[in-house]
Amino acid sequence: MPFLYRWSQNIQSLLLGPACVLCHAPASLEQDICVECKAELPWLGSACRHCALALSELTADRICPDCRKRPLAERAIASLHYRPPADWLVTRLKFSARMPHARLLGDLLAERIGAADMCRPDYLVPVPLHAKNLRKRGFNQAERIARRLAEPLAVPIAAQGIERRLATERQSTLAASARRANVRNAFVCRRDLHGAHVAIVDDVVTTGHTVRALAACLRRAGAQRVDLYAVARA
Ligand SMILES: [Zn+2]
Ligand SMILES: [Zn+2]
Structure with a gap:
């Protein structure tokens, strides 16, 4: 099909x-x-500066209660709410390989990042898929989205040497505490990111556990600043 x-x-x-x-x-x-x-499209309006969670316009400093305690990323940008038709665009990309969706979602995200007043990272880091899932799907949707960002932002992609170690169970089927344990040690970074400013690129951010685990892994590899660019925020 x-x-x-x-x-x-x-x-x-x-x-x-x-x-x-x-x-x-x-x-x-x-x-x-x-x-x-x-x-x-369900454009994301006022959102948390650290995790892109939708916030009321009245939240003066644009920081959500969770990020007040433990910020997810230094700066987070997302273009869309994870609602129809954004959810359809993402799931058809992932499960039916509709590459025009990756182009579109990447372009919309590039526009958002371009419009935001923030300094450019040294590298884009697409959230890696486990090798088994990559073989099954044939592509990594986050990497396809990152490809559309690399040129307009003039930032290279760093994917080599950054891997997903565990074939994690589908996050959607797990309870919150199990999700956290599931991803805590999920990533490994064999690159030296000493002093680098990196931006994680993902399709959808839901609980933020995956991003938090990858960000911790990148910091252990030396990254000084970790931002987050996501197509959609649930
Ligand atoms: Zn149309
Ligand atoms: Zn937040």
Whole structure:
């Protein structure tokens, strides 16, 4: 099915130009979405500066209660709420290999980061998949999204030597305490990141446990500052 889908998409874009991934109307040349669908996306408004959790406009310092105790990242940026159709875009990318979704989600995130007043990292670190899951899926969605960020932000991707050690159980099926234990030692970093400013790139941030575990691992490898760029925040 993904194969057929890709063929039909390729033929359509050859004949008619790019189509909106949501409504199939003609899209702009730059992005895989039409103007109307883009305006209706569940854009994330006021959010925690450390974890991108949605906050009321009235939260003056833009820090959520959890990050007041233990900030998830130095700075966090997410483009969308994890709500329809953002959830559909992400799940179809992951489970049906719809690469135009990675392009679109990466471009939307690049726009957000570009508009935010924050210094550029030295490296983008896509959240790694375990080798077994990577073989099964054939690609890492976070890495595909990071590829779309690398050029406009002019920041290289650092993926070599950063691995996921445990084939963690699907996070969604575990209770909160089990999720934490599941990811605590999930990553290993064989790169020297001494003094580096890095930004973790992920598709969806839910509890933040995965990001926290990877951030701790990157800091142990010497990273001085860890930011977070996510497509969507649940
Ligand atoms: Zn559309
Ligand atoms: Zn927070």
